[in-house]
Amino acid sequence: MDRDERIARESVVAAARALDAQGLNRGTSGNVSVRFRDGLLITPSGMPTDRTGPDDVVRLDLDGAHPPDQKPSSEWRFHRDILASRPEFHAVVHAHPVYCTAFAMCGEAIPAVHYMIAAFGGPTVRCAPYAPYGTAELSDLALAALVDRNVCLLANHGMIAAGASLEKALWLAVELETLCQQYAVARQIGTPIILSDDEIGATVERFRGYGLNAARPTAPETT
DSSP states (O other), X not given: OOHHHHHHHHHHHHHHHHHHHTTSOOTTOOEEEEEETTEEEEOBTTOOGGGOOGGGSEEEETTSOOOTTOOBOTTHHHHHHHXXXXXXXXXXXXXXXXXXXXXXXXXXXXXXXXXXXXXXXXXXXXXXXXXXXXOHHHHHHHHHHTTTOSEEEETTTEEEEEESSXXXXXXXXXXXXXXXXXXXXXXXXXXXXXXXXXXXXXXXXXXXXXXXXXXXXXXXXXX
C-alpha cells in the first residue's frame, strides 16, 4: 500500500467517524466511499466505525471485484454506480439521520422551503421509491433521484450525498439533515411557504461563485 492509498483510506475512516460525531449515523449503519484510481475505497460491511481502521477499508473495482478476505458495505452498488456515472463526484456518503430518514419513511420529497435547497442542485430533494438495500434496483432508483442533484432521500431507508470531495459530501449531508429538521419544525408551526422554481434557479446560479465549488467547501455568503 503506497502513501496515497494510505491517505485515502484514512480519509474514509475519518469521514465515517465524522458522521457519528455529528449525529448523522449510529452503530453499523451508513457507509462512505471515495474514488481511488480506477475504482473506489469503501467502508466495510457491518463494522462499527470506532473499530474501523484504514486497513479495514475495502478497495473495490468498478466491476465489483474486491479482495476475497474483505467484504465491502452492502450498499457498494450505488456507491460504485454513482461514481461510475457521475464523473464530477469523487465521494459518496450514505447515512440514516433522524430527520432525513423520517421524511424518507413518509416517502416525501423536500420542497423549496429555504433557499439553501439550491446547494443540492435544484428546487427539490427527491425521494427515491423503496427497494431492498444492497440491490441493483435500489441503485437504479437512487441514480434517477440524483439526476441534476447531489443529494437524495431513499424511501424507508435514509439519504445519500455526493460531492467532489469527502469534505463536500459530508457538508452536504449535514446541510440536508438541517433542512429536513427545519422543515419538520416549520410544519409543526404552520404551513411552510414554498419558494418558486425561478427563485431557486437564480440561487443555484449565485451559488456557483461561492465556496460550494472551492476545494474546501464553506457556506455561501448570506444576509
